[in-house]
Structure formats: structure tokens, C-alpha cells
Amino acid sequence: MSATRQLFAAALFTVAGLSASAFAGTNPAYESPAVAAQSLRSAEAVRAEVQNLQARGAFKAVGEFADAPVVAVVPAVTLSRETVRAEVAAAQAAKSLTRQGEL
Numbered sequence: 863m864s865a866t867r868q869l870f871a872a873a874l875f876t877v878a879g880l881s882a883s884a885f886a887g888t889n890p891a892y893e894s895p896a897v898a899a900q901s902l903r904s905a906e907a908v909r910a911e912v913q914n915l916q917a918r919g920a921f922k923a924v925g926e927f928a929d930a931p932v933v934a935v936v937p938a939v940t941l942s943r944e945t946v947r948a949e950v951a952a953a954q955a956a957k958s959l960t961r962q963g964e965l
Contacts, residue, residue, distance in 0.1 A: 915921035922928075953959045 912921060950959075
């Protein structure tokens with residue numbers, strides 16, 4: 863009885879493998895992720911189309927950032943390492959730093 867089960871399982875795997883290989887090449891969903899993700903258009907063609915749509919006013923932004931308010935760019939502040947060390951030392955001397963977590 864065990865041999866019958868093994869023979870049946872082998873036949874089932876063979877049929878499943880043949881049916882899966884029959885779909886290969888017909889639908890990108892059955893291909894590997896690398897093959898399915900290949901684009902049919904170049905990046906330059908996509909950029910050109912987006913620019914054309916923006917110029918016509920037909921390009922509408924969608925998604926979670928589409929309704930986000932426009933904010934001003936915050937200027938970058940560059941502090942030297944010595945300045946930061948001096949500020950930390952002054953805060954430690956004034957005992958204005960609180961311990962956070964376990965030390």
C-alpha cells in the first residue's frame with residue numbers, strides 16, 4: 863500500500879510539473895520575479911511622458927502625499943563638533959540635562 867501511495871504521489875508531482883511548465887512564458891505572473899519586473903519602456907521614455915503630462919496639466923498626483931501641505935524647506939544648520947561639545951559641557955555644568963534610559 864505504501865508503494866501505491868508513493869507511485870500516486872510521483873505521478874501527481876509529474877502532472878503538476880508539466881502543467882506548470884505549460885504556463886511558462888505565457889503570463890509574466892508565472893515567471894520569476896526578475897523576469898516579471900522587467901519594464902517594456904525605458905526610464906527616459908517614462909520621464910518624457912511625465913513631463914509632457916505635467917506641461918499639459920493632465921498629470922495629477924495621487925497617493926498619501928498628494929494632499930499633504932507644501933512646507934518650506936528648512937535651512938540646514940551646520941554646527942562644528944567643537945560647538946556641540948561646548949553646548950553639551952555647558953548644559954552638564956548647569957545640570958539641565960536629564961538622564962534617559964539606563965546608563
